Amino acid sequence: QKEVEQNSGPLSVPEGAIASLNCTYSDRVSQSFFWYRQYSGKSPELIMSIYSNGDKEDGRFTAQLNKASQYVSLLIRDSQPSDSATYLCAVKVSTASKLTFGTGTRLQVTL
Amino acid sequence: EPEVTQTPSHQVTQMGQEVILRCVPISNHLYFYWYRQILGQKVEFLVSFYNNEISEKSEIFDDQFSVERPDGSNFTLKIRSTKLEDSAMYFCASSDPGRTYGYTFGSGTRLTVV
Numbered sequence: 001q002k003e004v005e006q007n008s009g010p011l012s013v014p015e016g017a018i019a020s021l022n023c024t025y026s027d028r029v030s031q032s033f034f035w036y037r038q039y040s041g042k043s044p045e046l047i048m049s050i051y052s053n054g055d056k057e058d059g060r061f062t063a064q065l066n067k068a069s070q071y072v073s074l075l076i077r078d079s080q081p082s083d084s085a086t087y088l089c090a091v092k093v094s095t096a097s098k099l100t101f102g103t104g105t106r107l108q109v110t111l
Numbered sequence: 112e113p114e115v116t117q118t119p120s121h122q123v124t125q126m127g128q129e130v131i132l133r134c135v136p137i138s139n140h141l142y143f144y145w146y147r148q149i150l151g152q153k154v155e156f157l158v159s160f161y162n163n164e165i166s167e168k169s170e171i172f173d174d175q176f177s178v179e180r181p182d183g184s185n186f187t188l189k190i191r192s193t194k195l196e197d198s199a200m201y202f203c204a205s206s207d208p209g210r211t212y213g214y215t216f217g218s219g220t221r222l223t224v225v
Contacts, residue, residue: 034213
């Protein structure tokens, strides 16, 4: 069974701080890695994708990938209350294959 | 911004009834998917569909489920003889495999089986 593991949280950070979210995956042939944000009762919304080892930055978000360690992370700088949501890590093994999701980490940004 | 549209947003059905969930994928996308999320649990893959046939399905997607693309725009999930444990959010998604990005998800249908 190919798994994607995340700490369910909640992860609580004060407004303006950096939130660090982590994810590990078991399938070594995974090629594409995604972070989705999901507000309660809503659908997943893609916020970051990463395919190569290293860092990828997009605004306040930075995704980090280490294929040797089978580890993906998401950093959110200058966290805002509106960032409070569940963050889902997802992986797939090829361009058109299914996404396998982790259980998600609930982030709470406190005032 | 192109969207994946799902209808209805909420469906209540009696146990044993059949339901059809509808989706309109993004027009130039070629792959279509159904996922479900039971309350408090993770998003689970059900089925992928390409070129008018199922390309992959999970162990959840048994004979109770079927998918169809009845015309050039709609993509449907049929659940026969619904059970209480089918209550969940059902998400449709589509992707263009020629581009390396994640799927676009629809807003979901909340299915409640009573």
